[in-house]
Amino acid sequence: MNWILTPLEVRPDHRNRIGPKAYALSLLAREGFNIPDTLFLTVDGYNEFVDAAGIRERILLELNRKKFKDMRWEEIWDCATRIRHIFLKKQITGPLQSYLTEKIQSHFSEKTLAIRSSAPDEDDSGSSFAGLHESFVNVRGTSSILDHILLVWASLWSDAALLYRQEIGLDVEKSAMAVVLQETVTGRRSGVVFSQNPNDETQVMIESVFGLNQGLVDGIIEPDRWILDRDKKTVLSHKPAQRKHWMIPSEHGVKMASLPEDLAGVVMRCLAKLPGEIRLAVEMATQEEAERRAMEGELDILEEAWRQAEEIAGIADNLLVPQSVEEFLRQEKRKAGLDDGDDHDD
Numbered sequence: 001m002n003w004i005l006t007p008l009e010v011r012p013d014h015r016n017r018i019g020p021k022a023y024a025l026s027l028l029a030r031e032g033f034n035i036p037d038t039l040f041l042t043v044d045g046y047n048e049f050v051d052a053a054g055i056r057e058r059i060l061l062e063l064n065r066k067k068f069k070d071m072r073w074e075e076i077w078d079c080a081t082r083i084r085h086i087f088l089k090k091q092i093t094g095p096l097q098s099y100l101t102e103k104i105q106s107h108f109s110e111k112t113l114a115i116r117s118s119a120p121d122e123d124d125s126g127s128s129f130a131g132l133h134e135s136f137v138n139v140r141g142t143s144s145i146l147d148h149i150l151l152v153w154a155s156l157w158s159d160a161a162l163l164y165r166q167e168i169g170l171d172v173e174k175s176a177m178a179v180v181l182q183e184t185v186t187g188r189r190s191g192v193v194f195s196q197n198p199n200d201e202t203q204v205m206i207e208s209v210f211g212l213n214q215g216l217v218d219g220i221i222e223p224d225r226w227i228l229d230r231d232k233k234t235v236l237s238h239k240p241a242q243r244k245h246w247m248i249p250s251e252h253g254v255k256m257a258s259l260p261e262d263l264a265g266v267v268m269r270c271l272a273k274l275p276g277e278i279r280l281a282v283e284m285a286t287q288e289e290a291e292r293r294a295m296e297g298e299l300d301i302l303e304e305a306w307r308q309a310e311e312i313a314g315i316a317d318n319l320l321v322p323q324s325v326e327e328f329l330r331q332e333k334r335k336a337g338l339d340d341g342d343d344h345d346d
Contacts, residue, residue, distance in 0.1 A: 019118030087154035211246030
């Protein structure tokens with residue numbers, strides 16, 4: 001059985017064997033785009049594992065304790081926990097282990113890998129499983145790579161993934177998982193491009209962070225965000241992030257660390273290298289909200305917000321000084337002849 005495909009071996013009828021994420025990577029490679037060194041572990045590998053390990057029958061047993069569409073959240077959570085526990089008690093063994101070990105060692109040698117989910121039913125035109133299945137970066141060594149493949153397979157049965165499948169009416173008993181094995185590229189910057197803004201189909205959205213992308217996709221590091229007009233290819237807005245941390249490789253995967261000071265303002269320093277008209281567009285987009293308010297005669301809104309902030313600050317100041325202390329200070333001022341009369345009623 002050919003459980004592994006390279007990007008250039010993929011045909012259109014392989015899409016359901018490798019999932020949309022892997023299939024999109026294969027299209028990029030076929031069109032000449034430079035992608036990291038990559039192999040695709042098809043759903044056939046997943047099916048071989050669950051059958052050889054005797055897991056499939058136990059999955060069906062858990063799913064059929066009650067009609068899946070009628071399960072409450074806590075019942076789905078219990079079901080997901082039991083299924084994932086079944087996976088995590090197993091190891092990849094037998095012919096599948098031998099096959100994967102040979103492929104990984106011959107193709108990647110000592111490279112660190114990203115182990116990425118690519119379920120056939122995720123991210124099609126009617127659904128998006130973004131963030132529901134596990135992916136891992138900076139995984140080193142054949143044994144660890146096999147362990148993380150198992151973790152990606154197990155994430156198919158997380159409570160969040162099961163709830164989402166229930167919500168959109170997928171047949172959960174047919175769920176399977178392909179895996180992308182991809183060389184980890186440790187860049188200074190990384191990001192995600194939404195070719196269609198989820199909130200406006202006329203726009204493109206770009207989010208970017210320093211370091212590895214895991215901090216962005218896990219939602220723990222705030223990204224810079226650019227909104228572009230799809231047709232005009234112009235920048236509509238830029239929301240800069242508070243650049244304080246980044247994700248970097250560590251001995252056992254990745255870790256979050258403080259962002260070096262020399263990188264905190266690098267985005268704005270890079271503006272000087274852009275052509276004049278593009279630099280102007282980005283600078284204007286960065287200040288878009290304040291400029292829009294001013295142009296529409298909404299300065300009064302900003303002024304009111306400032307007044308409210310001052311009132312809140314005044315209240316906070318009073319809370320910090322007990323009334324007894326204020327009375328003591330007034331008495332001392334009177335004794336010293338410094339009372340200006342402001343504290344007395346007329």
